[in-house]
Amino acid sequence: MSELLNEDVKKQINEVLTAMENPVKMVLFTKSMPCPTCKETKELLTEVSKLNDKLIVEVKDLENDKEDAEKYGVTYAPSFVVLDAEENYKGVKFIGIPAGHEINSFLSALIDMSGKDFGFDAAIKERVAKVDKPVNIKVFITLSCPHCPGAVQNAHRLAMLNENIEGEMIEAQTFNELSQKFNVSGVPKIVINDEHELVGNQPIEEYLDYLDKL
Amino acid sequence: MFDFNVEKPSESTRFDTVEKWDFLVIGGGPAGLNAALYAKRKGLEAAIVADEVGGQLHNTTDVDNYLGFSLIEGPKLSDAFFEHVTKLEIPILNNVKVKTIVHRNPDFIITTSDGRSIATRTALIATGGTPKKLGIPGEDTFANKGVTYCATCDAPFFKDKHVVVAGGGNSAAEGVLDLVPWAKKITVVHRSQWRADQVLLDKLDKVDKLTVHLESQLLSVEGEERMTGVTYRDKVNDTIESLEADGLLVEIGNVPKSDFVKDLVDTNDRGEIIVSNNQMTSVPGLYAAGDVTTQPDKQIIISAGEGAKAALSANQYLNHEYKGE
Numbered sequence: 089m090s091e092l093l094n095e096d097v098k099k100q101i102n103e104v105l106t107a108m109e110n111p112v113k114m115v116l117f118t119k120s121m122p123c124p125t126c127k128e129t130k131e132l133l134t135e136v137s138k139l140n141d142k143l144i145v146e147v148k149d150l151e152n153d154k155e156d157a158e159k160y161g162v163t164y165a166p167s168f169v170v171l172d173a174e175e176n177y178k179g180v181k182f183i184g185i186p187a188g189h190e191i192n193s194f195l196s197a198l199i200d201m202s203g204k205d206f207g208f209d210a211a212i213k214e215r216v217a218k219v220d221k222p223v224n225i226k227v228f229i230t231l232s233c234p235h236c237p238g239a240v241q242n243a244h245r246l247a248m249l250n251e252n253i254e255g256e257m258i259e260a261q262t263f264n265e266l267s268q269k270f271n272v273s274g275v276p277k278i279v280i281n282d283e284h285e286l287v288g289n290q291p292i293e294e295y296l297d298y299l300d301k302l
Numbered sequence: 303m304f305d306f307n308v309e310k311p312s313e314s315t316r317f318d319t320v321e322k323w324d325f326l327v328i329g330g331g332p333a334g335l336n337a338a339l340y341a342k343r344k345g346l347e348a349a350i351v352a353d354e355v356g357g358q359l360h361n362t363t364d365v366d367n368y369l370g371f372s373l374i375e376g377p378k379l380s381d382a383f384f385e386h387v388t389k390l391e392i393p394i395l396n397n398v399k400v401k402t403i404v405h406r407n408p409d410f411i412i413t414t415s416d417g418r419s420i421a422t423r424t425a426l427i428a429t430g431g432t433p434k435k436l437g438i439p440g441e442d443t444f445a446n447k448g449v450t451y452c453a454t455c456d457a458p459f460f461k462d463k464h465v466v467v468a469g470g471g472n473s474a475a476e477g478v479l480d481l482v483p484w485a486k487k488i489t490v491v492h493r494s495q496w497r498a499d500q501v502l503l504d505k506l507d508k509v510d511k512l513t514v515h516l517e518s519q520l521l522s523v524e525g526e527e528r529m530t531g532v533t534y535r536d537k538v539n540d541t542i543e544s545l546e547a548d549g550l551l552v553e554i555g556n557v558p559k560s561d562f563v564k565d566l567v568d569t570n571d572r573g574e575i576i577v578s579n580n581q582m583t584s585v586p587g588l589y590a591a592g593d594v595t596t597q598p599d600k601q602i603i604i605s606a607g608e609g610a611k612a613a614l615s616a617n618q619y620l621n622h623e624y625k626g627e
Contacts, residue, residue: 092304092306093306097306097308100308100310101308103310104308104310104311107311128304185304187304187305187306188304188305188306188307189307189377191306191307191308192307192308192309195308195311196311199311207317207395208416209416209417209418210417211417212416212417230455230456230458230459231304231305232454232455232457232458233452233454233455233456234307234356234360234361234377234454234455235354235360235452235455236455237309238354238396238397241397242397260458260459261458267459271446271447271527271528272446272459273446273447273448273450273456273459273528273549274445274446274447274449274450274452274455274456274459275455275456276455277446287445287446289353289354289397291353291397291398291399291415291416292397292415292416293399293415293416
């Protein structure tokens with residue numbers, strides 16, 4: 089297939105990624121056909137990884153590499169997880185392709201995972217650290233939604249700060265069944281532990297107000 | 303196919319190194335970004351706190367009335383604004399809401415949703431607006447179950463569906479155009495006559511799948527699990543009608559985001575902040591610009607212009623009237 093990113097976009101991504109501090113690894117799970125957007129997601133990750141030498145991509149098969157998929161709780165393809173320099177999984181997952189506007193939450197996840205301080209206030213960090221029960225945050229998005237990357241970024245940052253928290257971006261069109269299961273017809277839609285719903289992009293405090301009650 | 307739209311990350315690290323700002327901008331739309339630009343150029347220590355850089359530009363697909371750009375997508379225009387501002391190294395806290403402004407005469411203390419407390423000599427409220435609701439039964443029940451306020455975000459969910467659009471201004475007309483590639487059928491229901499610009503109405507004339515009911519007041523959104531239709535009153539024939547529909551796009555204007563300062567500054571009955579002709583609110587040193595003010599024409603270029611005026615006025619105020627340190 090032809091390249092997804094044009095020279096102009098590559099230049100912009102390259103510039104954004106200069107903020108990266110340590111290496112980051114992406115582990116992508118695809119499967120044999122039919123797999124809508126698998127090919128494109130692989131292409132995107134490969135092209136982005138060529139723009140910064142701190143980025144590594146590993147491609148796995150959802151069926152053949154079951155152990156790895158289980159390790160990261162991956163059940164859909166395409167999905168990828170973003171690992172830190174020591175290859176630890178910190179709950180940062182993308183289900184579907186982060187293209188369109190969503191490229192921004194993808195780049196932000198790479199930079200944040202590389203160790204760059206994302207500037208949360210100490211009091212907020214303390215509150216996040218106190219979460220001691222498993223929390224799964226699903227953020228449903230569309231690629232044409234400019235409000236969505238902020239919501240995904242928040243979910244991923246919470247995940248990075250506490251190992252009990254997992255943040256998943258879900259591209260709603262490709263994963264239509266999942267969207268229907270959670271009655272998604274507006275984005276961003278945030279679903280915490282498959283039951284509590286927040287509609288629209290929310291400040292980190294809104295997440296924490298709910299997490300405090302768990 | 304995927305139309306990558308890369309935004310520059312914002313720089314929040316310098317926030318903690320400045321003890322008191324000269325000019326703190328609240329809001330990341332055209333008014334806020336332009337104000338920060340002008341303030342910085344005057345040599346003021348300026349910073350921005352925004353719950354979303356780009357503001358309402360993010361909800362706009364095509365902009366064709368901003369001087370210098372015959373046609374540009376809203377998010378691309380906001381990226382261009384942002385890029386310009388970041389070149390001047392203005393610190394920005396993005397994805398952060400301002401909770402309160404406290405006037406500690408002559409300064410202001412601003413508290414944020416990420417737990418900060420920021421001191422500043424002057425401040426600008428440029429928070430814009432949020433989509434206005436119809437306030438009819440079923441609207442909240444079916445929010446995101448058919449009812450939407452962001453056409454560009456949610457249009458893909460209406461593939462081959464019938465969508466009703468509420469409103470008759472430019473936003474409603476643009477909403478229709480955003481839905482055209484996806485929806486099977488689009489019906490505008492508007493309580494009075496079109497207010498949209500003629501150039502947009504000319505475009506709508508070419509949309510075959512569009513039906514328009516003017517002088518028609520929406521009464522309710524119906525459904526069970528999801529919305530299944532709407533009812534409306536045909537004001538000309540004085541009849542109640544119902545329409546089967548999968549979606550309702552509400553584009554009837556905005557409500558100013560001024561709740562957090564309603565006890566601090568004077569507002570009108572719509573909650574819009576009253577400003578003087580140099581953008582100052584009823585509190586000296588506190589300014590407002592853009593859609594959050596009483597200024598009736600909610601336009602990108604007017605908001606940007608007001609932002610500039612506010613910054614220049616704040617600079618004057620700091621030089622001649624400010625009594626603090």
